[in-house]
Amino acid sequence: MPTDPDELDRPLPHDARDRAWLETTFPDAAVRQAVLGALADAIEAAHAIGHAVWSLSHYGHLLRLNVGRSENMVIAAGRVYFVAESGQINDAVRAEVEACGKLFRVGSYSSLPTACGVQIPSDRVADLYPLLREAHLQVLRSAAAGVVKTPYRRSHDDVMVRQIGAVLGRDLPQPYLPDPPDPPPLPVAPPRALVARTLTAAGLRFTASDVADVYTALQTKGFVVLAGITGTGKTKLVQHLADLLADPEPGRAPGAGDGAPDRSNCLFLSVRPDWRDVKSLVGYFNPLARTWEWTPFLEFVVGAADSFRTGDGVPRFVILDEMNLAHVEHYFADVLSVMESGRDADGLTRAPLRLTAPDDAEGRLPPRELYLPPNLYVVGTVNMDETTYAFSPKVLDRAFTVELGDVDLRGYPPLPDPAGAALTLDERLTLVEAFTRGGRHARIDKAAIAAEVQRAPWLRDDLARLNDRLARHDMHFGYRVFDEIVSFVAAARANGMYAFAGDAAAAERAAFDGAVRMKVLPKFHGSRGRLEAPLLDVVAWCVDPSNPPVDEVHRRWADGAEPVDPTAALAALDFRVPRTGRRALRLLRALAVEGFAGVG
Numbered sequence: 001m002p003t004d005p006d007e008l009d010r011p012l013p014h015d016a017r018d019r020a021w022l023e024t025t026f027p028d029a030a031v032r033q034a035v036l037g038a039l040a041d042a043i044e045a046a047h048a049i050g051h052a053v054w055s056l057s058h059y060g061h062l063l064r065l066n067v068g069r070s071e072n073m074v075i076a077a078g079r080v081y082f083v084a085e086s087g088q089i090n091d092a093v094r095a096e097v098e099a100c101g102k103l104f105r106v107g108s109y110s111s112l113p114t115a116c117g118v119q120i121p122s123d124r125v126a127d128l129y130p131l132l133r134e135a136h137l138q139v140l141r142s143a144a145a146g147v148v149k150t151p152y153r154r155s156h157d158d159v160m161v162r163q164i165g166a167v168l169g170r171d172l173p174q175p176y177l178p179d180p181p182d183p184p185p186l187p188v189a190p191p192r193a194l195v196a197r198t199l200t201a202a203g204l205r206f207t208a209s210d211v212a213d214v215y216t217a218l219q220t221k222g223f224v225v226l227a228g229i230t231g232t233g234k235t236k237l238v239q240h241l242a243d244l245l246a247d248p249e250p251g252r253a254p255g256a257g258d259g260a261p262d263r264s265n266c267l268f269l270s271v272r273p274d275w276r277d278v279k280s281l282v283g284y285f286n287p288l289a290r291t292w293e294w295t296p297f298l299e300f301v302v303g304a305a306d307s308f309r310t311g312d313g314v315p316r317f318v319i320l321d322e323m324n325l326a327h328v329e330h331y332f333a334d335v336l337s338v339m340e341s342g343r344d345a346d347g348l349t350r351a352p353l354r355l356t357a358p359d360d361a362e363g364r365l366p367p368r369e370l371y372l373p374p375n376l377y378v379v380g381t382v383n384m385d386e387t388t389y390a391f392s393p394k395v396l397d398r399a400f401t402v403e404l405g406d407v408d409l410r411g412y413p414p415l416p417d418p419a420g421a422a423l424t425l426d427e428r429l430t431l432v433e434a435f436t437r438g439g440r441h442a443r444i445d446k447a448a449i450a451a452e453v454q455r456a457p458w459l460r461d462d463l464a465r466l467n468d469r470l471a472r473h474d475m476h477f478g479y480r481v482f483d484e485i486v487s488f489v490a491a492a493r494a495n496g497m498y499a500f501a502g503d504a505a506a507a508e509r510a511a512f513d514g515a516v517r518m519k520v521l522p523k524f525h526g527s528r529g530r531l532e533a534p535l536l537d538v539v540a541w542c543v544d545p546s547n548p549p550v551d552e553v554h555r556r557w558a559d560g561a562e563p564v565d566p567t568a569a570l571a572a573l574d575f576r577v578p579r580t581g582r583r584a585l586r587l588l589r590a591l592a593v594e595g596f597a598g599v600g
Contacts, residue, residue, distance in 0.1 A: 043065065047173040051173075082117075103117065117310070195241070206233065226379060234381040267296060281332070305373045308373035328391060353369070401519075449483050472534075517580040
């Protein structure tokens with residue numbers, strides 16, 4: 001899908017832009033000729049089967065040839081991916097491919113059970129594609145068999161086909177539809193309305209601010225923790241979002257009918273108290289069997305990486321249920337460190353998970369270095385009680401921690417309406433496109449942060465004043481938290497999830513409030529002697545970030561405490577950052593009553 005969100009609003013691409021893209025993506029003329037020649041061969045073979053069984057989509061960073069209901073070939077900078085009949089690839093060719101690229105199983109197409117994926121460098125296409133051409137075209141013919149129209153036809157780029165033909169000096173065909181054109185699509189509601197509608201229809205009840213927090217936190221960062229009392233639907237909310245963001249293209253799931261999404265984009269894992277190291281997640285080499293012991297997590301991550309390489313754009317979610325039943329730092333530290341290593345230009349982590357096995361290991365082995373893809377999202381659910389472990393500051397600093405504690409039994413339970421929960425294909429495409437931001441997925445971009453601060457200097461000013469107050473108590477935060485709060489506000493401004501707050505300025509302030517609540521307050525965990533003074537400073541900042549009335553807040557707390565509610569005098573204040581302020585008051589109330597407070 002497009003990597004540049006502006007692509008969504010541009011008219012059909014013109015010849016000059018397509019020609020520039022081809023020349024930039026394949027600067028070497030010989031490589032360009034070889035890659036486009038292979039693509040042209042496949043186009044002509046598909047067109048010979050049927051005039052409407054194929055289409056060519058240009059997604060800004062890649063070209064995708066669609067045949068029938070499958071992605072037949074994807075070309076991008078430095079690499080070419082296509083599907084081929086595995087039985088037609090002999091051992092010599094297989095070895096030559098694996099020496100510079102890779103072969104992997106294709107599990108997305110029930111109609112092509114013996115197909116395999118082939119990925120080779122662009123500069124080897126001239127050597128290797130002729131050896132694989134017949135195996136490739138055999139899968140192409142199978143994919144096109146019995147198809148009248150490819151469901152991808154709406155994304156067809158006829159200008160790019162003409163430009164490829166001009167580069168090659170060949171008159172390439174264009175697909176056409178003999179029946180009348182499809183009517184213009186109906187307007188699609190924004191993501192906020194679609195998510196709210198489907199939650200109501202599914203009988204799930206959450207506040208608009210909680211849904212906005214979770215959705216935007218996931219857009220901002222690939223690691224989110226949902227905390228709160230048990231039974232509030234933390235897991236259900238993530239599973240529902242994952243279902244909405246499943247593969248929207250019809251027919252790609254094994255055994256699925258037209259329009260049915262592929263729901264394999266969500267893995268649910270129950271954390272066990274005996275998880276003591278990273279082996280619980282990624283497995284280990286078994287020296288007795290001489291094989292690697294695979295885990296569902298490792299299978300899922302490898303599958304997510306494969307799907308990202310093929311450019312399907314679908315987000316993949318791992319739910320670690322009751323994440324703190326074991327020490328998070330013991331089993332998740334390696335994965336978390338890799339996730340925090342930064343992202344390269346393609347979105348992969350800069351550091352890999354290292355999965356080592358001896359050279360003489362047998363059976364199916366994982367890659368020695370597994371770089372986590374940007375389409376992987378990890379969500380942990382947390383219930384705080386005497387059976388669980390507290391999170392360390394290291395974990396809290398690296399996650400968005402969303403507390404789902406609002407419960408309103410009036411009007412509960414809502415009546416489910418399964419028919420209302422169904423989304424059209426256009427609505428699913430809109431949701432996936434909006435959530436992934438055109439295939440970019442969650443990432444922290446320093447240039448985007450600088451631009452956001454330049455646009456809204458109050459973000460830096462307000463956070464600086466808060467941090468100055470917290471620094472007096474050694475409770476201040478670092479650059480990472482600043483970057484993530486600003487990135488969150490930028491994402492919220494684009495996604496419209498906080499529109500319930502009012503106009504654009506009010507929505508932006510509501511998002512800022514939610515981000516501070518998620519990134520700053522979770523680390524307030526401890527005794528009254530440690531937390532009381534900094535929490536009072538937070539309350540004063542929430543009243544007026546530009547000029548916190550610290551003395552007034554401290555005086556009210558010292559002089560006006562009531563036996564029933566020791567925070568009553570503070571609650572009467574008018575908060576400009578209300579949700580963070582109310583959460584700080586709950587922590588102060590816990591300190592006054594129990595002498596201790598924390599997440600949960």
